[in-house]
Amino acid sequence: MELFKPEFGLAFWMFIAFLCLFAILAKWAWPFIIKSMEDRADLIDKGVAYAQEAKMHRDNAKAEADKVLSEAHAKQNEILREAEKMRNQLIENARSEAAIEAKKVTEAAQVSIEQARKETEKQLRLEVGDLALQIAEKVIRRNIAGDDAQRALVDQYLSEVEAKN
Amino acid sequence: MKKAITAIIAVVILALMAWGYADAARHSHGGLTEVNPQEIIFEHLGDTYGWEVPFSHSKRIPLPIIVKEKGGPWHVFMSSRLENGSEYQGFKIAEGGDYNNKVVQMLPDGSEYRPWDLSITKNVAGILISALLVLLMIFKVRNWYRKNGMKAPRRFTAALELVVDFVYTDTIRPIMGKEAPKYGPYLLTAFFFILTMNLLGLTVIFPGGANLTGNLAVTAVLALATFLITNFTGTKHYWKEMFWPEVPTALKCPVPMMQIIELFGIFTKPVALMIRLFANMLGGHMVVIVFILLIFIFGSMFGVAVGAGMTVLSLAMSLFMLLLDTLVSFIQAYVFTILSTMFISMAHVHAHHQEAVPEEVKD
Numbered sequence: 001m002e003l004f005k006p007e008f009g010l011a012f013w014m015f016i017a018f019l020c021l022f023a024i025l026a027k028w029a030w031p032f033i034i035k036s037m038e039d040r041a042d043l044i045d046k047g048v049a050y051a052q053e054a055k056m057h058r059d060n061a062k063a064e065a066d067k068v069l070s071e072a073h074a075k076q077n078e079i080l081r082e083a084e085k086m087r088n089q090l091i092e093n094a095r096s097e098a099a100i101e102a103k104k105v106t107e108a109a110q111v112s113i114e115q116a117r118k119e120t121e122k123q124l125r126l127e128v129g130d131l132a133l134q135i136a137e138k139v140i141r142r143n144i145a146g147d148d149a150q151r152a153l154v155d156q157y158l159s160e161v162e163a164k165n
Numbered sequence: 166m167k168k169a170i171t172a173i174i175a176v177v178i179l180a181l182m183a184w185g186y187a188d189a190a191r192h193s194h195g196g197l198t199e200v201n202p203q204e205i206i207f208e209h210l211g212d213t214y215g216w217e218v219p220f221s222h223s224k225r226i227p228l229p230i231i232v233k234e235k236g237g238p239w240h241v242f243m244s245s246r247l248e249n250g251s252e253y254q255g256f257k258i259a260e261g262g263d264y265n266n267k268v269v270q271m272l273p274d275g276s277e278y279r280p281w282d283l284s285i286t287k288n289v290a291g292i293l294i295s296a297l298l299v300l301l302m303i304f305k306v307r308n309w310y311r312k313n314g315m316k317a318p319r320r321f322t323a324a325l326e327l328v329v330d331f332v333y334t335d336t337i338r339p340i341m342g343k344e345a346p347k348y349g350p351y352l353l354t355a356f357f358f359i360l361t362m363n364l365l366g367l368t369v370i371f372p373g374g375a376n377l378t379g380n381l382a383v384t385a386v387l388a389l390a391t392f393l394i395t396n397f398t399g400t401k402h403y404w405k406e407m408f409w410p411e412v413p414t415a416l417k418c419p420v421p422m423m424q425i426i427e428l429f430g431i432f433t434k435p436v437a438l439m440i441r442l443f444a445n446m447l448g449g450h451m452v453v454i455v456f457i458l459l460i461f462i463f464g465s466m467f468g469v470a471v472g473a474g475m476t477v478l479s480l481a482m483s484l485f486m487l488l489l490d491t492l493v494s495f496i497q498a499y500v501f502t503i504l505s506t507m508f509i510s511m512a513h514v515h516a517h518h519q520e521a522v523p524e525e526v527k528d
Contacts, residue, residue: 003210003447006382009231009282010212013289014386017296021358024300026350029307034333034349036310037326043315 125161132158182476200461206454210376210447211266212288214244214258218371226371228290232256232268233281244284256280291375292383295361303357332356332502340506341513348509351394355387356502363446363494367487378497379447381439388439391505396431399512406514407431434508438501445497449490456483 136154215225227245234240234255246253250260252271259269259277268284269277285293302325309322318326337352338345362377377383407427410417417423460479464472 003207004381006380006385007212007282007286008382009284010286010288010292010380011382011386012283013285014292014383015389017292018354018358018386018390021296021299022351022354025303025354029303030350030353031346032307033303033310033329034346036314037330037334040315 128161129158179477182473182480200458200465202455202458202462205458206451208266209454210379210450212286212375212380213266214247214268214284214286216287216290216371217374228285228287230256230268230284231282232270232284235270235272235278235280287375288377288380288383291365291372291377292362294372295358295365295377298365299354299357299361302361328357329353332499336499336503337506340503341510344510344513348394348506351390352502352506352509355390355505356498359387359442359501360494360498363498364491366446366450367490367494376447376450378442379450381443384439384443387442387501388435391438391508392431392435394505395434395508395512398509400514402514403512434504438504442497442501445493446490449486449493453483453486453490456480456486 132154136151139150139154213225214230215227218224218226225244225248227243229241230244230247231239231241240254240256242253247256247258247268250257255270256268257271259265259267262277264277264279267279268282270280272278306322306325306329309318317323333345333349333353337349341348359378362383365373366375366377366379368374408424410423410427412423456479460472460475463475
């Protein structure tokens, strides 16, 4: 059977071809390719590790920022509350002061009104007396001598006026 | 639309089949009754001087013939000079006899002498083309790395890198460990060379079609390489295990039984490598050809119509076989590589058995 008899020439060329191929590839190609592949695998591993680390850092930073933010919110609320309280107090103070002042003013006004009224009354009394006296003088000039009864009447009126005050 | 295209393609293929069949029937001068399957099969699987031009039965691409005259100088000439049984400088291609289809020198006494023959035959040319293809492929990847450095590979480089990664990182390195960088280049070269030869052998037209790894000489050289590396790099402990294994003395002292078995083992391993690759590829090729020949066998037995009807079934089956052979091409290249890896690493055992001997992988 021809198929099972290895041909020397073919084996010879096969050997040469295989040897050359091996020599060329082993010298210039395989080490370089294998090294490149491994380098890149390392690079990718490192990249993944780096990315994970970066993610962790970012998560930490985010948590920190959240904390700071919530603290700031709390502080803001506190400040607002304080301000509100202060404002209320201020208004309250102002209101009570104003009330006191108003009361004082009212009292002063009342005092002066009272005084004025008394003054007026005194004046009026004098004027009324004078007027009465003038009226009486006129009446008297006409018939003072003979009319005692009328004089008594005038007196009575004056007393009444006095009693009214 | 899709259906229309499919139908057109099917019609074209059927027409081509029928045309090919009619063409073949016209060319076989004695009619279809003279089909000799054995001759056709061995012609296709064997080696030839010159390479058939696709779709032409008679034309051949001439290749150089290099032969040494008996007791004389080397002769180099093109194979076209020996076509159709013609003689040139005393050489001709033998028809029948011990040296059927080989170049022989006609001695003055009329006998045939087989000279030293280093011709670039079809198979040698196929081997050189395969080697060139492997070189181009691997250097393309290497140059890509040189140019693009650490970028992610694309397209062809990525596809090839996947294979390199699978063979080297996932197979060779786990078995060999620290020694992987030392033997990796040999094993990777063997893998890609075998794979390329396998696939090129399955390609029907030039530059494929040469039955490379289905040839014993080719697989013998490949196995020899593994054999040489295994035994020349073997450690002291490997040889000690060979000649003084750790077994009861009765098995090794008066009658060197274990030694004989171990010695056989040295040779059976590469021979198994050689035969496995050879038989797998040869078998695949043979089945494909037989399926195709069924057309002509049926045609000669039951008439032309049956033969024509057989084309569809035959081609479907041989297409299936070709696809199977493509798978086998990958598997056998891988099996050769992984077994070589194991044989080499088994020759590197050290005294205290830190390495478990890997189990034999069955193909």
